[in-house]
Amino acid sequence: MELLRNVSLAEFTTFRIGGKADYFCVARSVSELQEALAFARERALPVFILGGGTNVLMGDDGFRGLVVRIEICGIEWGGVVRVYAGENWDSFVAETVARGLWGLENLSGIPGTVGAAPIQNIGAYGSEVEEVIDWVEVLDRNTGDIQKLSRDECGFGYRDSIFKKSEGKDFIVTRVAFRLRKDGAPNLKYKDLAEFFSGKKLPTLSDIRRAVLEIRARKFPDLKTHGTAGSFFKNPIISQEKFKELKKRFPELPGFLFKSGVKVSLAWILDKICGLKGFEKNQTALWKDQPLVLVNQGGASAREISAFADNIARLVREKTGIEIEREVNIV
Numbered sequence: 397m398e399l400l401r402n403v404s405l406a407e408f409t410t411f412r413i414g415g416k417a418d419y420f421c422v423a424r425s426v427s428e429l430q431e432a433l434a435f436a437r438e439r440a441l442p443v444f445i446l447g448g449g450t451n452v453l454m455g456d457d458g459f460r461g462l463v464v465r466i467e468i469c470g471i472e473w474g475g476v477v478r479v480y481a482g483e484n485w486d487s488f489v490a491e492t493v494a495r496g497l498w499g500l501e502n503l504s505g506i507p508g509t510v511g512a513a514p515i516q517n518i519g520a521y522g523s524e525v526e527e528v529i530d531w532v533e534v535l536d537r538n539t540g541d542i543q544k545l546s547r548d549e550c551g552f553g554y555r556d557s558i559f560k561k562s563e564g565k566d567f568i569v570t571r572v573a574f575r576l577r578k579d580g581a582p583n584l585k586y587k588d589l590a591e592f593f594s595g596k597k598l599p600t601l602s603d604i605r606r607a608v609l610e611i612r613a614r615k616f617p618d619l620k621t622h623g624t625a626g627s628f629f630k631n632p633i634i635s636q637e638k639f640k641e642l643k644k645r646f647p648e649l650p651g652f653l654f655k656s657g658v659k660v661s662l663a664w665i666l667d668k669i670c671g672l673k674g675f676e677k678n679q680t681a682l683w684k685d686q687p688l689v690l691v692n693q694g695g696a697s698a699r700e701i702s703a704f705a706d707n708i709a710r711l712v713r714e715k716t717g718i719e720i721e722r723e724v725n726i727v
């Protein structure tokens with residue numbers, strides 16, 4: 397394992413923002429990860445675990461500690477498919493579809509690694525990864541213990557899990573096990589997908605993957621040309637009472653029952669209530685085709701992105717009384 401000094405983090409994130417890490421290394425095996433943690437422990441350095449860098453906003457001042465990029469790879473196919481954390485998420489999904497395994501097709505095209513998928517319980521097009529996770533193997537960064545957490549123990553919620561809370565923040569995901577099915581059926585409950593296949597014959601597994609990729613390509617900026625971490629904010633989940641109150645003022649506000657409340661479309665709020673679609677300031681903008689997505693148009697700093705996001709949150713609060721939460725991890 398090679399330890400590097402003063403490494404620019406901007407190159408390792410899709411926002412293309414971030415100062416330097418004092419120390420940086422790549423872990424290609426669990427033992428390299430343990431070695432990196434031991435190095436940091438001996439020097440009392442904070443450790444930041446990085447996957448594909450697609451859901452982080454790194455600070456302009458960088459990271460005073462060790463950044464470990466997880467590249468532990470390998471897939472064990474079987475009744476339960478066990479995948480190491482550093483595998484690329486979408487390459488893995490493509491392979492499951494090619495093998496005729498149902499369960500991940502609606503999550504096609506999400507960038508990042510397999511190890512990060514449980515962290516925020518990635519979701520898209522009417523599906524969340526928790527639905528097919530069997531267990532998650534973790535390494536405790538303090539004790540070095542390796543253990544398997546059942547799906548229930550992961551405490552999954554909407555873009556949430558134990559790994560984002562104090563109980564789970566010391567866990568590093570090393571492997572994820574998925575229970576996929578040979579005899580699945582299309583999940584077309586999400587509006588865009590239902591519309592895509594409306595009037596057509598029942599889609600196959602690969603039809604669904606193709607459709608999801610096509611829809612995503614229309615909505616998200618191309619990572620080759622724009623810096624972004626995808627949706628910067630979560631869609632708010634509000635109480636039924638609050639939803640009724642907003643519906644009186646904004647009768648067309650889309651919302652549907654979700655877990656403990658009503659999930660409302662923040663993109664709609666930003667566009668129709670706040671009039672912010674395509675809003676831009678300095679080098680930061682809300683993406684024209686999906687206002688939840690913040691883009692670095694070139695040269696934006698983390699401070700500028702944060703100030704821009706705070707401004708958006710303030711406007712939403714003033715217009716609707718809703719406190720929106722960030723989805724992106726701020727480092």
Ligand SMILES: Cc1cc2nc3c(=O)[nH]c(=O)nc-3n(C[C@H](O)[C@H](O)[C@H](O)COP(=O)(O)OP(=O)(O)OC[C@H]3O[C@@H](n4cnc5c(N)ncnc54)[C@H](O)[C@@H]3O)c2cc1C
Nearest residue numbers: 447448449450451507508509511512518519520569625626
């Ligand atoms: C264009 C675009 C579209 C996106 N679309 C979606 C979408 O549809 N749905 C969705 O849910 N997300 C979406 N995202 C967000 C992102 O792709 C996911 O959150 C993804 O799972 C992040 O993976 P990563 O490997 O890049 O994680 P990183 O960004 O590297 O890390 C994210 C967080 O997870 C932690 N982490 C990473 N790996 C590990 C590990 N092995 N163990 C412990 N902690 C770890 C990091 O410390 C950090 O806090 C999108 C992002 C972009 C840029």
